[in-house]
Amino acid sequence: MSGKRKVSREAILGILVVAFMAFLALTSNFDSKSGIYSMMLDVSPSIVGAIAMSMVIITGNIDISAGTILGFVAFAAGSLAELGAPAWIFIPAGILMGICLAGLNGWISVTFKVPSIVVTLAMNMVHLGFYATFLPNAGWVENLKDNFTWLGRGRFFDLVPYIFVIALLVAVLFMYIMKNTSFGKSLYAVGGNRQAAIYAGINPDRTVIKVYLVEGLLLGVAGILKATTANEIMPSAFQGREMIFISAAVVGGVSILGGGGKVLGAVFGAFLVYLLSIAMIYLGFQDYFQFSLQGIIVLIAVFVTVTDFTELRKKLRGTFTRAGRARKARA
């Protein structure tokens, strides 16, 4: 923002991620092969989901139902694979599922001018109820076979999972899209200043619907990446993933007010959120501390991105010394 800043926020985040990993490696057995492998396995869906969520947040919207959309994607892809469908059927089917559901969110929000937070909050509930009420066996898919799990289990050089490579490719692709295409720029324009975007010839409503469609596509990918690593699929277990995506996005510097943030930041954010949760486990905290930690992380990260620090410094200047307070009282 200010001209003084030379090092970009993303570079700092990157250094933080590396430092964190080094710290974990020195203090625990994180640097073992299985530690690295499970990190790559766990962080891949989060990377794709965080990119999806970032794009939505950049336009000034949000999607609380992202987690439950993943559940539908996993169910669609998993049950098709159970019927014996090959990858070129179940992957597009899962992605289509994501596009439809996220697109519905965007369409309702835009057409009826209802804030996306409330629409997606309600959708979250609708999805959860739908699993239990209408899906056979509440959407459980058990006994996933090799025709499905090869994607999640397969690895290059016996170390790097396929899905991690896919996630990185998606990240690179979307870094390019957000930086160099008119679609990417229009997201920042709509989120930053809607009126100005209209004057620049951008149709904000259409842009928002588009971003939800793209979000759905990415959620489809994320859902398949996550589902193929598991032995069984329980759709309702995906609820709550949206908080991981939102945390990753805001930790990565995406402004919750819209109009600011980078894909690379969201990628590092996904790493940081994972590393923090791992650190908590190594430090011996119980599982449920994670909830509180997640809340606090989101609050701090949002506070840092939203606050104008030069203004805050001006306001706070002299508050902590007696002379300063006296000067303030005089002024």
Added chain:
Amino acid sequence: MSDKARASRRPRITYQVALGGLLVALILLFGAIEPVFFYPDVLFDVTSIVGEIGIMALAMTFIITTSGIDLSVGFILQLSAISFGAVFAGTGNLALAVSAAMVAGILCGFLNGLIISGTKIPPLVTTLATMSLFRGLSMILAGVNSFSGFPEGFKKISTTLLFGVVPIQFIYLIVLFLVFNLVYTRGRLGRHLKGIGFNENALIFSGIKTKRILLLIYTLSGFMAALASMVYLGRLSSAKTSMGNDLNLQVITAVVLGGTSIVGGIGSMSGTLIGVLIIGVLRKGFTLLNLSGNVFNFTLGLILIVALVIFAVLERRKALAGRTQPAAKT
């Protein structure tokens, strides 16, 4: 002026009347399927199962009118209940336990209010984050335990039946509704709330301390959630970390269904009361028809979306007719 005011109020009244009609229609529908629904004790039981939702929805109407939202109320309720249970299990002192629950609720609400009024973080993100925070806190406090064995005198606060049929929650709800409605429609605070929803800057420029008002109403919401937790506990008789999980959405649905605009500035306390009763009728009806809680949640989500859409369409029609200002931009 009075003509104009009446004209601008007319569509709002018809909306609430239509809502009342829906309530009656739902009761008739469930009664036709399951005649036991018409028995006075069954019908009045509706108000006992929505006691806690109603109490929270009143404060939520204040918040949504200012174009804010509080997603954390369900978990404030949970944390209050767990605090009550933990203190009661530790000391056996009822008064101490009740005050612990109240303090927990007020502190949670105060934290929300402090963040929302003091920083630029939007209410939805703040309360989304504090929702996780409070949930984690109550899990840390309770572990895997659940607390029960509360004295009979305590249970009376929500199991008492007046005249043998009217649950005491009905009285709580009506009394609190009258107070909130008075503040909302006649009080200065109510006018300020609608002003914040329409245009906060205009209020700031007229010298009104909007931040203080926001701090007040989010703290109030926490306090009401603590009250609701007491009413809830009296009925459930055990405090555990699963309670209150899906209450957020029911509270918000009641308020939005009642005709309070989610973008702020417009609202109706009586609409909220009818919304709460509709949710109660649905829940009771679904229980009588042996439908699961999942079906109820599914229906509730659909109702919320439909209510949002209907209200948005009505608002737009009103705005097109030029009778009122279009609702404030989000």
